[in-house]
Amino acid sequence: MTLRRSLTIVALLIPGLGLILAMIGSVFYVAVMQSFGFFNLTGEDAFSLEHWHDVFDSRAYWRALRYSAYVAVISAVGSVILAYPLAIWLRRPFRGAGLVSGMLKAPYFVPGLVAAFLFLNVVAYHGVLNQFLMWIGVTDAPIRFQNDRNAIGLLFLQIWKNLPLALILLTGAVQSISDDVLDAARDLGAGRFDRFRKVIAPLTVSAMQAALVIIFIGAAGDFAFQVTVGPTNVQSMAQYMVFLKDSFGRWNQAAVVGVSLMALALVGSLTLAAVSRFVLKGGRW
Amino acid sequence: MVTVSETPIARPVRAARQSPLRPLNLLLMAILGVIFFLWLVLPFGLAVIWSLVDPATGWEYPDVLPPNLTIARWSEVWTTTALPQALRNSYLLAPCAAVIALILAMPTAYCFARYDFPGKGIAQVLTLLPLVVPGFVLAIFFSSLIFNLGIYSRFLSILLAHCVLFLPYAIRIMTVSFEMVNQDLIDAARDLGASPFERFRVAFFPVLAPGILASLIIVFTQSIEEFAIAFIVGAPNFVTIPSILYSYLGYNFVRPNAAVVSLVLVVPNVLLLLVLERLLKSANPDQAGVKG
Numbered sequence: 001m002t003l004r005r006s007l008t009i010v011a012l013l014i015p016g017l018g019l020i021l022a023m024i025g026s027v028f029y030v031a032v033m034q035s036f037g038f039f040n041l042t043g044e045d046a047f048s049l050e051h052w053h054d055v056f057d058s059r060a061y062w063r064a065l066r067y068s069a070y071v072a073v074i075s076a077v078g079s080v081i082l083a084y085p086l087a088i089w090l091r092r093p094f095r096g097a098g099l100v101s102g103m104l105k106a107p108y109f110v111p112g113l114v115a116a117f118l119f120l121n122v123v124a125y126h127g128v129l130n131q132f133l134m135w136i137g138v139t140d141a142p143i144r145f146q147n148d149r150n151a152i153g154l155l156f157l158q159i160w161k162n163l164p165l166a167l168i169l170l171t172g173a174v175q176s177i178s179d180d181v182l183d184a185a186r187d188l189g190a191g192r193f194d195r196f197r198k199v200i201a202p203l204t205v206s207a208m209q210a211a212l213v214i215i216f217i218g219a220a221g222d223f224a225f226q227v228t229v230g231p232t233n234v235q236s237m238a239q240y241m242v243f244l245k246d247s248f249g250r251w252n253q254a255a256v257v258g259v260s261l262m263a264l265a266l267v268g269s270l271t272l273a274a275v276s277r278f279v280l281k282g283g284r285w
Numbered sequence: 286m287v288t289v290s291e292t293p294i295a296r297p298v299r300a301a302r303q304s305p306l307r308p309l310n311l312l313l314m315a316i317l318g319v320i321f322f323l324w325l326v327l328p329f330g331l332a333v334i335w336s337l338v339d340p341a342t343g344w345e346y347p348d349v350l351p352p353n354l355t356i357a358r359w360s361e362v363w364t365t366t367a368l369p370q371a372l373r374n375s376y377l378l379a380p381c382a383a384v385i386a387l388i389l390a391m392p393t394a395y396c397f398a399r400y401d402f403p404g405k406g407i408a409q410v411l412t413l414l415p416l417v418v419p420g421f422v423l424a425i426f427f428s429s430l431i432f433n434l435g436i437y438s439r440f441l442s443i444l445l446a447h448c449v450l451f452l453p454y455a456i457r458i459m460t461v462s463f464e465m466v467n468q469d470l471i472d473a474a475r476d477l478g479a480s481p482f483e484r485f486r487v488a489f490f491p492v493l494a495p496g497i498l499a500s501l502i503i504v505f506t507q508s509i510e511e512f513a514i515a516f517i518v519g520a521p522n523f524v525t526i527p528s529i530l531y532s533y534l535g536y537n538f539v540r541p542n543a544a545v546v547s548l549v550l551v552v553p554n555v556l557l558l559l560v561l562e563r564l565l566k567s568a569n570p571d572q573a574g575v576k577g
Contacts, residue, residue, distance in 0.1 A: 005400075006402075008400075009396055009400055009402050011392075012392040012393060012395060012396035012400075013392070013393050013396055013408065014392075015388075015389045015392050015393065016389050016390050016391075016392060016393025016394070016412065016452060016456050017393050017408055017411060017412050017456075019389060019448075019449055019452065020411070020412055020414055020415060020449055020452055020453070021411065021414070023415075023427075023445075023446075023449045024414045024415060024418060024423075024449075026430055027418070027422075027423055027426045027427050027430060028418075028426075030426045030429050030430045030433070031422065031425075031426040031429075034426070034429060039429060039433055041429075041432060041433075089313070094310055096310075096314055100314070100317055103317070103321050103324065103325065104324075106324075106325055107324070107325075109506075109554065109555055109558045110551060111510040111512070111527065111550060111551065111554070112510075112512065113512060113527055113530045113531055113534060113547075113550075114530070114547045114550055114551045116534065117332065117530070117534060117543050117544070117547050118328035118329065118331070118332055118547070119328070120534075120540075121328065121331040121332060121335060121540070121544075122327060122328055122331065126346035126347075127331075128327065128331070160324075213417075214416070214417075217417050217419065218419075220419065221419025221420055221421060221422065223420075223421050223512075223513065224512060224531070227534075227535060228534045228535075237419075238419060238420075238421040238422075241421060241422070241425060242421060242425070242517070245425055251429060254425060255426070258421075258422040258425060258426060261419050261421075261422055262418065262419065262422055265417070265418075265419055
């Protein structure tokens with residue numbers, strides 16, 4: 001490659017990729033440095049591990065970390081498990097398939113806060129869902145779905161919002177498997193489950209991993225759903241970080257939580273991707 | 286086991302890849318009809334009804350439907366809250382972000398589509414970075430960064446952040462579009478003595494057009510919806526539609542107002558995204574010309 005060509009490529013990459021790297025890099029740099037006592041808005045800058053000690057000593061931090069990890073794992077795995085059968089069902093076009101897939105994908109285009117609001121109306125204390133449950137006799141008194149302690153409402157909302165993404169990725173992957181491959185498996189005597197386990201699963205691992213990673217990261221960093229429908233006795237990592245920043249401007253502690261959240265997103269999503277690959281490949285790497 | 290429909294003789298029928306509506310599918314469709322109602326019709330229907338509840342009479346348990354419907358809430362929200370200002374801010378930010386992101390994305394997309402170089406795969410993965418950093422981490426430390434740099438314009442700060450945040454979409458879409466431009470056409474135009482501008486007009490633009498529009502729409506809708514950066518960087522004075530909605534969902538939960546703002550936020554975006562879906566189909570490489 002000539003020098004001129006190299007320079008052209010670099011020049012072309014600067015406004016797009018270069019800008020992304022500069023901005024994400026500097027945001028990451030600020031977060032890490034602030035967690036170690038630099039970039040203070042007030043007071044002297046000095047290296048210190050104090051903020052990490054402070055945050056690690058607080059029980060709220062560990063609860064938030066566990067809680068965000070819990071929400072992220074269930075949301076990612078739940079969405080993918082529900083999306084697989086739907087993607088396989090939609091593999092071969094039939095009349096109405098477009099409508100079905102359009103309907104299932106619609107929540108993806110609903111902004112998070114709007115989704116939370118729609119959900120609040122349906123599950124309200126005297127809302128339609130409770131009225132219906134009382135009418136069919138499942139319960140005598142309305143059930144509290146909003147802000148419930150186990151975050152069931154929040155997890156439902158996460159899956160409602162993220163299922164479309166998993167479905168889009170998995171439908172693409174499943175559709176690219178040729179009929180010949182599946183017919184061959186069938187001719188060799190593979191049943192429905194075996195065709196999934198031995199043919200479809202291994203061939204769609206990458207799409208599934210992409211879905212898991214994206215959903216995991218989004219759910220781990222969730223703020224909007226948590227403040228609207230999440231449990232009130234625990235904070236998510238993003239909520240805790242905003243809380244620290246807003247209460248007495250504890251930026252350094254907020255930075256510790258921010259860096260931890262990025263670590264959770266990275267380590268958690270990669271672990272999930274690796275484990276799922278192991279499972280779908282039938283216990284082999 | 287091989288069934289009759291799987292025998293080779295039956296194959297040509299299947300070649301059409303359109304299965305008939307079997308009983309199983311009918312049943313599934315019926316179940317989906319119910320789910321469709323619960324999944325979309327009911328939630329959105331409730332939002333519409335709540336936005337039309339008469340403030341004077343309200344909608345209290347055990348009324349199945351509100352006793353009175355009026356558009357009073359709409360005019361009240363419009364005249365007494367910051368919604369008009371939020372609309373102005375959001376609808377000024379979004380087109381700027383869309384155009385700037387497109388301009389910034391073009392050279393990188395061109396490079397990814399038309400050049401081969403070592404590390405190209407890694408470079409393409411790195412462009413996805415803004416999508417994998419948790420939104421609130423990005424928002425908080427971006428606001429810290431701009432304070433440190435002494436930038437005080439909320440509008441410009443949010444605009445910059447939105448451009449970078451949604452660049453990955455623009456780059457991805459435009460890369461696919463540039464890949465579809467036919468090299469023979471460019472060469473032919475050059476051989477016939479076309480200027481660089483003419484070459485762009487005849488060889489590039491017709492192929493790029495759907496991608497350009499798709500990229501503009503996706504960045505526009507994402508910018509309208511974006512909450513984390515608008516909320517953290519904009520607080521407390523610069524409002525956008527999502528930050529107004531958030532104010533009605535938090536401690537001061539005002540259901541009818543939230544209903545109005547939700548609909549204002551979601552309806553234009555859904556319409557735009559329907560247009561986007563058509564554009565992306567027309568920009569599908571399977572159906573259009575291929576790279577020369």
